[in-house]
Amino acid sequence: MIVLGAMSGTSTDGVDVAAIQIDPTSEEMRFLGAVSTVFTPDLRSNLLLLQQIPPQFGANSDPLGIFLQARRDLTLVYADSVNELLVTLGLDTKDVRVLGAHGQTLRHRPDLGYTYQMLDGALLASACQIDVVSDLRSKDVALGGQGAPLVPAFHQAWLNGKGIHERTAVLNLGGFSNLTVLHGAGVPVIGGDCGPANCLMDLWAQRVFSLPMDEDGEIASSGNPDQGLLNKLWAHPFFAQAWPKSTGRDEFNEQWFDSCVASFGILSPEDVMATLLALTVKAVESSLPAHVKQVYVCGGGAKNSALMAQLKSTCSPVDFLPIENLGLPTQAVEAAAFAWLAAQNISGKTGNCPSVTGARQGGVLGALYLCDSGR
Known part of the structure; x- marks a missing residue:
């Protein structure tokens, strides 16, 4: 099966999307391709603003509105990047089984019991017409782990x-x-x-x-x-x-x-x-x-x-x-990892390493958002 992964990391400079093919029987993997998209200055500025502690919002601004607009803008960059990769590889959305999407980390405090990666999984699934697995870190934190690294x-x-x-x-x-x-x-x-x-x-x-x-x-x-x-x-x-x-x-x-x-x-x-x-x-x-x-x-x-x-x-x-x-381009490794994690999710398989994160046990990671066709 062909699976995609999309990742925007702590550098907050853009989105990487990668495609890998996984043999369901042997679990052998093959890298198919990747694309990268740079954030616009305005989006990057808002994402960095939201990562500040505390965020320095301007007078008379709407912090929740800034957050929600940034989430939508980020999700659409993910969607555009996914569609670009499909065109590059000559693939149709029906060729792809699932998309693993990391989102942008705004807070990561496993010591306080939470981590948050901003993304609208429902919008992404609808925009790409591919089932999406997102929020991949929360389950490990719920199991007492760090939620990172997951790769x-x-x-x-x-x-x-x-x-x-x-x-x-x-x-x-x-x-x-x-x-x-x-x-x-x-x-x-x-x-x-x-x-x-x-x-x-x-x-x-x-x-x-x-x-x-x-x-x-x-x-x-x-x-x-x-x-x-x-x-x-x-x-x-x-x-x-x-x-x-x-x-x-x-x-x-x-x-x-x-x-x-x-x-x-x-x-x-x-x-x-x-x-x-x-x-x-x-x-x-x-x-x-x-x-x-x-x-x-x-x-x-x-x-x-x-x-x-x-x-x-x-x-x-x-x-x-x-x-x-x-056989993996350096910039595509983390995106490929989240493609693999999404495949683990839909197969009902463990995605985390308790020996790395400190979780009490392994778990199936992520929340699944079905695309409009309900595949």
């Missing part, structure tokens, strides 16, 4: 399909970084979030250099990490916690970042960027188990050659390899 089960299934079962990890370098670690055949995977990755570097690039990101780490490469600032950032209590753990903009927000940087006003902007890159590397290095021999890398950070060079140097002799070696 390790897919990583394990994909790598096992390539004959890889042990001493291997998958590193996602998105807005935040997370790891999936394979111990061996029949042994539960472990993993979790490591810490900030692109989110803080992107914030600094946009604020100080008026750039969307530090392209290829050029700014960071022109500066030098400041040990004092790095120590200040590393003092965040998240880094001292053991897995299972997950994080997001709720914890690593602008207010926290600004308070850290304010203590080091004499630093050059380039040195701050270099320090943020060093923080990303330190978070990954401290999370990587000693038995891992090779790491497959995905996410936007995989394209940052300065970041990859520092990871390879710091974590030597571990091999860092592109996820493309396993």
Whole structure:
């Protein structure tokens, strides 16, 4: 069967949609294709506004109206991206069994018993004429888990399909970084979030250099990490916690970042960027188990050659390899994972890894919205 997945991550820069084919009998998977859509400036601005704690709404504004309009706008971007991928692949909606849609995380506080990914599943199913599975994190949180990361089960299934079962990890370098670690055949995977990755570097690039990101780490490469600032950032209590753990903009927000940087006003902007890159590397290095021999890398950070060079140097002799070696484009991995999770849902199969999230048990994840045809 053909299944689709759509993902907008903590970088809040756009939507990735991927298609995979799954053999219902053997469960073998094949990647079919993917597309990416960049958010308009207005939509991205509203999504970031809604992620602020507290959101800084203007005078006489309608916060609920802003939320509902952003949800509709985001859902229609998902729908347009799905339709674009169908045209690209020459597929009809009837060729697709289900669409797994992540939505945009606005709050993630499993310690308080909630996580929220904004999306209108009913509208998406109607707009695409495909059954939709969304709200995929809430069940794991209801079972006492972190609700994140959810991709390790897919990583394990994909790598096992390539004959890889042990001493291997998958590193996602998105807005935040997370790891999936394979111990061996029949042994539960472990993993979790490591810490900030692109989110803080992107914030600094946009604020100080008026750039969307530090392209290829050029700014960071022109500066030098400041040990004092790095120590200040590393003092965040998240880094001292053991897995299972997950994080997001709720914890690593602008207010926290600004308070850290304010203590080091004499630093050059380039040195701050270099320090943020060093923080990303330190978070990954401290999370990587000693038995891992090779790491497959995905996410936007995989394209940052300065970041990859520092990871390879710091974590030597571990091999860092592109996820493309396993037949998946780096930008499509998380979208493909949510396609797989949707397939698990309609098959009545477990989607989470309690060994990663800390949930009491495995569960079927997500809420199913039927399209108008009621397939």
